[in-house]
Each structure stands twice: as C-alpha cells, then as structure tokens.
Amino acid sequence: MLDYEEVRRLLPQAHPFIFVDRVLDFEAKKRIVCLKNVTGSESYFPGHFPGIAIMPGALIGEAVAQSAALLFVLSEKYPEENNRLFVVGTTRTRFLKPVFPGDTLTITVEVVKLLSSSAMVKGWVEVGGEKVVTTSLALAAIDAAELKAQKRTLGRSPVPQEVSR
Amino acid sequence: MTTELEKDITHMLAEVVEMDEAELWEKRNSRFVEELGVDSMLALEILALLEKKYRIEIPEENLLDLVSLQSTIDFVDQKLKQRVA
Numbered sequence: 001m002l003d004y005e006e007v008r009r010l011l012p013q014a015h016p017f018i019f020v021d022r023v024l025d026f027e028a029k030k031r032i033v034c035l036k037n038v039t040g041s042e043s044y045f046p047g048h049f050p051g052i053a054i055m056p057g058a059l060i061g062e063a064v065a066q067s068a069a070l071l072f073v074l075s076e077k078y079p080e081e082n083n084r085l086f087v088v089g090t091t092r093t094r095f096l097k098p099v100f101p102g103d104t105l106t107i108t109v110e111v112v113k114l115l116s117s118s119a120m121v122k123g124w125v126e127v128g129g130e131k132v133v134t135t136s137l138a139l140a141a142i143d144a145a146e147l148k149a150q151k152r153t154l155g156r157s158p159v160p161q162e163v164s165r
Numbered sequence: 166m167t168t169e170l171e172k173d174i175t176h177m178l179a180e181v182v183e184m185d186e187a188e189l190w191e192k193r194n195s196r197f198v199e200e201l202g203v204d205s206m207l208a209l210e211i212l213a214l215l216e217k218k219y220r221i222e223i224p225e226e227n228l229l230d231l232v233s234l235q236s237t238i239d240f241v242d243q244k245l246k247q248r249v250a
Binding site: 089112113119 | 204205206207209210212213216217225228
C-alpha cells in the first residue's frame, strides 16, 4: 500500500532510525498494519549482543511508535504537510519473544482514543503469526520548536569561547 | 469513598497517577495538572480508561471538565445517568 520511499517521506525520522519498511493496510483514524524486515546488517546488531544478535526491545517499541505516527499522519487531511514530531508519553509493553535477524515483523496498531494532537493506541507485533510484543502507547504530536524550548541549559556555554592570542 | 463509582474511579486513577488511593481521595478536589502533576499524556490515558470501563464517549472538549478526581467522578456519574434516561 505504501512503500519505503513513501514511508520515509511521511515520517519525521531519517536513516538509520526508520523501523517501518512498508504500510500493508490502513483505515483512517482506526488501524494500520506495517511491515519491518529485520536484517543482520542493522547498525545495532554488532553491539546487541556481540555473541548473539537480538533486536533491542526498545527499537521494536520504536517500530510500533512509528507505525502509530504513520496512522496519525495518514489520518490527517494533508499527510505530506505534517511538520510535527511524535513523542511517546507513556507506554506499557510486554516483550514475549526475542526477534532475530531474518524475522519479518508485522506491526498492527489500533486507535484507542484519538485527539487533535495526541493519541492512545494499542499495538502488537507478530513474527510468522506469533505475537512477540504487545503494547499500549500514548503519543503526542508536537512542533520541533516546542521541543527545542524544553531543552535543559547546561552549566557551561555550548558555544566554544574564542581564544585570544 | 462511599459509592461504587467513587471507589472504582479512585482506584483506577490512583494507578495511573501513581498515588495511594486514600491520599488521592483526600486530594479529590486538587487540580490534576497544577497540583497533582498530571500531564497531557496521563490525562489521555485517564480518558481512554474511563471510556473503556464505562462504555461512554468523552469528546476532546470535555477534557476541561475533568480537572480533578471529584469533577471526573461527577462527570462520569452524569454521563451514566444520561445513558439510563
């Protein structure tokens, strides 16, 4: 239904932080089904773990959150004009089985409650018809400028001082 | 807490806002956002839980009516009575 090029045009994230390859099915304001192929060459596998490659649970959660963001954006009148970022506010997640290179994730997200700038969704991830993750998420859509304003200032100036000679 | 509705909603919300039920009941007139540290994400969670449990629909504009535990109980009570009527 939507290929990778369309997915990355709609998501605010970029490579190497896109965890959806395709949108398989979509019903506005209700439901989305996405696909993610997990390959052995993903950037995180050398470190997670050196002895055995397992997809980090947090990144499977990210795949669900990105699917939810796509559901949110595609439900808008002008999806291409979205300039908001999606942040997860709360999450309750169960990791049922590990995900390995070669697995294909089928990610289903259903709306529990949709508001104008936030959504509560439930989602599940399957590999070969078996559930590997179940989750519920609350997401907020916010402007990048609003996020920047929340940056904590550090004790020292982030701009290097000029050295006088 | 005397009615079942009061007990149920206090129990449900205490879990979401991570407070002791008795303490939340004592602070039932305290404002969620300003006094109890509830943010918009928790408010959304509360809304979704109430809708699911009581099979009611709470439109976005009604979020402003749910400012405290007491106002939430009153709101749900009214919604349920409307359904019966």
